[in-house]
Amino acid sequence: MAVFNLNINGKKQTVDVDPNTPMLWVLRDHLKLVGTKYGCGIAQCGSCTIHLSGIAVRACVLTVSAVGNQEVTTIEGLSENADHPVQKAWLEVDVPQCGYCQTGQIMTAAALLEQNPNPSDSEIEMAMNGNICRCGTYTRIKKAVQLAAESNNS
Amino acid sequence: MTFIKTKIGRRAFIKNTSLASGGLVLGFSILNACKPEQAKEMASIEMPNEWFEINSYLKIGDNGLVTIYTPNPEFGQNIRTSMPMLIAEELDLDWKNVLVEQAPYHPEKYGFQFTGGSQGIRRRWEPLRMAGATARHMLKEAAAMAWQVPASEIKTLEGILSHETSGNSAGYGEMASAAAQLPVPEEVKLKEIKDFTLIGKSIKNVDAKAIATGQAMFGSDYQKEGMLIAMIEHPPAFGMTLESVDGTAVKAMPGIKDVVTIKSFKDGFEKGGFDTNAFPELVAIVGNSTWEVMQAKKQLKVNWKPIAAQTETISGFRGKETRNIPAGLESTESHMAKIEELASKKGKLVRKDGNPEAAFNNAPKIIERSYSAPYLAHNSMEPLNAFAHVIGDKVKIAAPIQIPSLIVPTIASSLGIPAENIEMEMPRMGGGFGRKAYAHYVVEAALISQKVNAPIKLIYTREDDMTNGIYRPTYHATYRAALDENNNLTALHVKAGGIPESPLFANRFPAGAIENYMAEEWSIDSNITIGAFRAPRSNFMAGAEQAFLDEVAEAAGKDPIEFRLELLKRAKENPVGEENDYDAERYAGVLELLREKAAWGENKANVHRGVSAYFCHNSYAAHVLDLTNENGKPVVQNVCCAIDCGIVVNPDAAKNMAEGAIIDGIGNAFYGELTFRDGVPQKKNFDQYQMIRMADAPKRIDVHFVQNEIAPTGMGEPPFPPIFGALANALYKATGQRHYHQPFITKKQVLG
Numbered sequence: 001m002a003v004f005n006l007n008i009n010g011k012k013q014t015v016d017v018d019p020n021t022p023m024l025w026v027l028r029d030h031l032k033l034v035g036t037k038y039g040c041g042i043a044q045c046g047s048c049t050i051h052l053s054g055i056a057v058r059a060c061v062l063t064v065s066a067v068g069n070q071e072v073t074t075i076e077g078l079s080e081n082a083d084h085p086v087q088k089a090w091l092e093v094d095v096p097q098c099g100y101c102q103t104g105q106i107m108t109a110a111a112l113l114e115q116n117p118n119p120s121d122s123e124i125e126m127a128m129n130g131n132i133c134r135c136g137t138y139t140r141i142k143k144a145v146q147l148a149a150e151s152n153n154s
Numbered sequence: 155m156t157f158i159k160t161k162i163g164r165r166a167f168i169k170n171t172s173l174a175s176g177g178l179v180l181g182f183s184i185l186n187a188c189k190p191e192q193a194k195e196m197a198s199i200e201m202p203n204e205w206f207e208i209n210s211y212l213k214i215g216d217n218g219l220v221t222i223y224t225p226n227p228e229f230g231q232n233i234r235t236s237m238p239m240l241i242a243e244e245l246d247l248d249w250k251n252v253l254v255e256q257a258p259y260h261p262e263k264y265g266f267q268f269t270g271g272s273q274g275i276r277r278r279w280e281p282l283r284m285a286g287a288t289a290r291h292m293l294k295e296a297a298a299m300a301w302q303v304p305a306s307e308i309k310t311l312e313g314i315l316s317h318e319t320s321g322n323s324a325g326y327g328e329m330a331s332a333a334a335q336l337p338v339p340e341e342v343k344l345k346e347i348k349d350f351t352l353i354g355k356s357i358k359n360v361d362a363k364a365i366a367t368g369q370a371m372f373g374s375d376y377q378k379e380g381m382l383i384a385m386i387e388h389p390p391a392f393g394m395t396l397e398s399v400d401g402t403a404v405k406a407m408p409g410i411k412d413v414v415t416i417k418s419f420k421d422g423f424e425k426g427g428f429d430t431n432a433f434p435e436l437v438a439i440v441g442n443s444t445w446e447v448m449q450a451k452k453q454l455k456v457n458w459k460p461i462a463a464q465t466e467t468i469s470g471f472r473g474k475e476t477r478n479i480p481a482g483l484e485s486t487e488s489h490m491a492k493i494e495e496l497a498s499k500k501g502k503l504v505r506k507d508g509n510p511e512a513a514f515n516n517a518p519k520i521i522e523r524s525y526s527a528p529y530l531a532h533n534s535m536e537p538l539n540a541f542a543h544v545i546g547d548k549v550k551i552a553a554p555i556q557i558p559s560l561i562v563p564t565i566a567s568s569l570g571i572p573a574e575n576i577e578m579e580m581p582r583m584g585g586g587f588g589r590k591a592y593a594h595y596v597v598e599a600a601l602i603s604q605k606v607n608a609p610i611k612l613i614y615t616r617e618d619d620m621t622n623g624i625y626r627p628t629y630h631a632t633y634r635a636a637l638d639e640n641n642n643l644t645a646l647h648v649k650a651g652g653i654p655e656s657p658l659f660a661n662r663f664p665a666g667a668i669e670n671y672m673a674e675e676w677s678i679d680s681n682i683t684i685g686a687f688r689a690p691r692s693n694f695m696a697g698a699e700q701a702f703l704d705e706v707a708e709a710a711g712k713d714p715i716e717f718r719l720e721l722l723k724r725a726k727e728n729p730v731g732e733e734n735d736y737d738a739e740r741y742a743g744v745l746e747l748l749r750e751k752a753a754w755g756e757n758k759a760n761v762h763r764g765v766s767a768y769f770c771h772n773s774y775a776a777h778v779l780d781l782t783n784e785n786g787k788p789v790v791q792n793v794c795c796a797i798d799c800g801i802v803v804n805p806d807a808a809k810n811m812a813e814g815a816i817i818d819g820i821g822n823a824f825y826g827e828l829t830f831r832d833g834v835p836q837k838k839n840f841d842q843y844q845m846i847r848m849a850d851a852p853k854r855i856d857v858h859f860v861q862n863e864i865a866p867t868g869m870g871e872p873p874f875p876p877i878f879g880a881l882a883n884a885l886y887k888a889t890g891q892r893h894y895h896q897p898f899i900t901k902k903q904v905l906g
Contacts, residue, residue, distance in 0.1 A: 017445075018449075020445075021445045025443060025444045028375075028444070029443045030443070032377060033368075034368070034374075034375040035368015037535070038613075039537075040616045040839055042616075042841060044840035044841050045845075047535060075368035076368050078367075082363050087367065090362070091363060094362055096366070097232070098535065098585045099370050099372075099582065100585060103365070121853075128847075128848045129847045129848055131848075132840065132847060133535070134585050134587075134818075135535075135585060135814045137813070137814060138851035139813055139817070139852065139853075139854065141848065
């Protein structure tokens with residue numbers, strides 16, 4: 001076990017855990033930030049996507065010891081009141097079905113638009129291809145990402 | 155005018171608790187973590203000082219806010235919006251004043267709380283509207299007494315009662331206290347369809363904001379003071395069971411509290427239809443945190459042994475049935491050999507019309523084709539999980555579950571407690587697709603909690619989830635068609651089977667449309683467990699049948715839609731046999747709507763179109779799928795879909811579900827496959843099990859509904875089965891090759 005001082009959603013958080021513990025479980029079990037979901041544990045489904053210094057990463061394979069003092073953003077910290085452009089677009093298009101993968105989808109989309117504010121359809125597909133939606137809301141996800149990009153650029 | 159007697163549903167209208175205490179807040183949430191997802195939203199809404207309970211489905215606040223308890227478990231079909239809409243419609247509510255809370259498992263109050271079989275809205279259509287209409291009636295009665303005017307002259311609109319002649323008006327909140335004291339009426343009047351103001355309007359998902367902010371609580375998100383994390387270790391192969399475990403080393407690992415074994419069924423327990431469980435004897439590891447338990451799970455040394463062959467009696471929906479479970483370690487190769495053997499023999503005759511043997515003997519032309527599909531894993535995004543806390547002879551449970559009532563006898567028997575001592579919350583499910591109808595994991599969580607005497611949350615890893623069983627079975631079907639000199643279809647023969655069940659629906663189309671018809675089936679026993687998977691059996695038969703009809707239409711030189719419509723005309727005007735279980739007119743109706751909406755017949759360069767239609771779960775669905783060939787890869791450009799599911803309660807939500815069904819079907823048709831070697835599932839996680847991703851989804855999906863006034867029928871499943879056929883038929887147009895065996899992409903190069 002070791003103590004880690006983390007910077008999560010703009011707040012300092014201290015945890016005492018095995019250094020190999022993935023951030024997914026630090027967030028879920030130790031910090032009770034359960035919006036980040038477990039789907040596969042091997043970075044194949046994207047349900048656990050968070051931002052590490054603004055880059056979308058899979059929290060299930062990111063060990064707590066690798067984080068250091070980099071800024072971590074989870075879905076809970078993406079906006080104050082569901083008013084991030086991606087979240088607003090999500091509500092406008094009414095994307096979710098079961099909803100389980102959606103926080104990961106939103107985090108991936110938000111990071112994409114941060115890097116590339118005006119992505120083409122194929123750039124959206126490429127960026128979002130690491131996130132599985134078993135309910136099959138892909139056409140709506142794509143529409144919401146396009147809408148968020150438009151609202152950002154208008 | 156629709157009058158419905160409330161007597162039938164009166165048991166459902168019992169009140170939750172005495173109103174004497176005032177300020178009624180119902181004690182539904184057994185866990186703090188399960189506060190309604192709208193808690194945040196509610197903070198910005200002015201909450202009432204007092205709630206008045208009108209019936210078990212709703213309470214009205216003194217300020218006019220209305221809480222609706224939505225009865226069925228939610229797994230993504232958005233019934234948490236559409237079911238409250240049914241109540242709000244008849245109660246004439248302003249939707250802005252509606253709060254939705256998930257009802258707990260409580261059959262006396264909420265009837266059959268079942269999510270599956272596309273039955274949700276269909277079964278709740280009248281009872282929930284009745285709950286709303288009853289409340290509206292009681293509010294009017296209360297106002298009539300207060301104003302001394304006839305109740306029949308009082309009108310309701312968006313939460314306001316008004317009486318024109320006297321000029322009186324009041325919000326529901328003002329009359330709720332008096333209304334709650336009134337007796338439930340003997341009879342209530344439901345609205346005429348033309349008077350609906352909410353039903354038929356697209357209302358956004360009430361949980362969308364909670365989902366998009368990570369606030370929506372799924373089963374796996376439960377937290378409770380003192381809660382431990384549990385994981386199970388099940389045998390590595392079907393046909394194996396637990397022999398022994400030595401947990402000593404693992405118990406010494408950091409954070410590990412205990413290693414226990416559990417037995418899911420008491421000896422002699424009579425299983426129900428949803429008690430399917432290949433691995434009833436398990437090892438469980440219990441510890442402080444998920445990661446610590448995961449590490450211990452990797453180190454655990456367990457000895458497994460082969461199972462003995464057995465026969466069990468299942469008491470399910472179809473009465474008592476006997477199930478043979480053979481011993482041995484099965485492999486896909488041996489399955490294939492058995493399927494080939496059975497498929498070449500005569501099957502069990504299920505239906506016969508006319509003289510098919512003679513028709514085939516005399517036919518100048520016979521088309522015979524065989525189709526197959528592999529086992530599929532459900533792969534819900536949220537792996538199986540359950541929270542349980544056994545205290546003495548009581549248990550509190552919170553679990554993603556499709557049919558809570560059917561696991562209650564098992565929990566009671568396995569724990570040795572009375573069934574009435576089981577409390578169950580039904581958090582939002584992260585997908586189900588049939589898998590969470592088989593709630594062995596809830597029994598396991600309860601048994602683990604009982605053994606370690608603590609609240610526990612059982613978490614399946616993805617690998618545990620994918621290798622646990624309850625798969626979509628593997629299926630095979632052979633179709634034969636007899637054609638006369640003019641290439642008219644004179645006879646059809648279908649022989650279908652599977653491991654361990656047959657997918658045949660002998661009385662579905664094209665039965666009833668063909669003079670000479672024969673349907674046979676067969677099955678092969680297995681110890682690999684299977685279960686309902688979105689549109690069970692239909693999810694294979696539709697694709698096989700619709701691909702075959704496409705080939706027959708082509709041989710007959712007919713347009714595939716026209717060919718189907720001719721058969722349906724015969725089935726409508728002069729049906730063969732009396733057992734046909736579809737309405738030929740509605741079936742033809744979706745095809746006609748589809749033909750118009752898809753602009754069928756307007757061919758575009760390099761766009762290859764496939765059509766397919768199917769009836770299941772009381773609804774009709776048809777698709778036209780457009781494929782292009784992009785550098786040797788098939789790309790689904792567009793799917794046009796037509797559905798007749800009666801009245802559509804929430805059109806945009808229904809469209810979302812149809813879009814999902816289409817994408818799900820394309821994914822499974824392209825990639826879905828689980829194989830076995832010596833009883834071991836050959837895929838354990840998403841690096842091996844290919845799921846459809848955004849790049850492979852259709853670029854565009856258009857969904858159209860047949861407009862009619864038929865009470866709602868199924869929606870979650872019907873658009874799923876026919877997409878397999880539409881894809882197969884479009885692939886043929888694109889490649890010149892027919893695709894008979896799923897998955898289409900893994901098995902061979904689709905585009906040459």
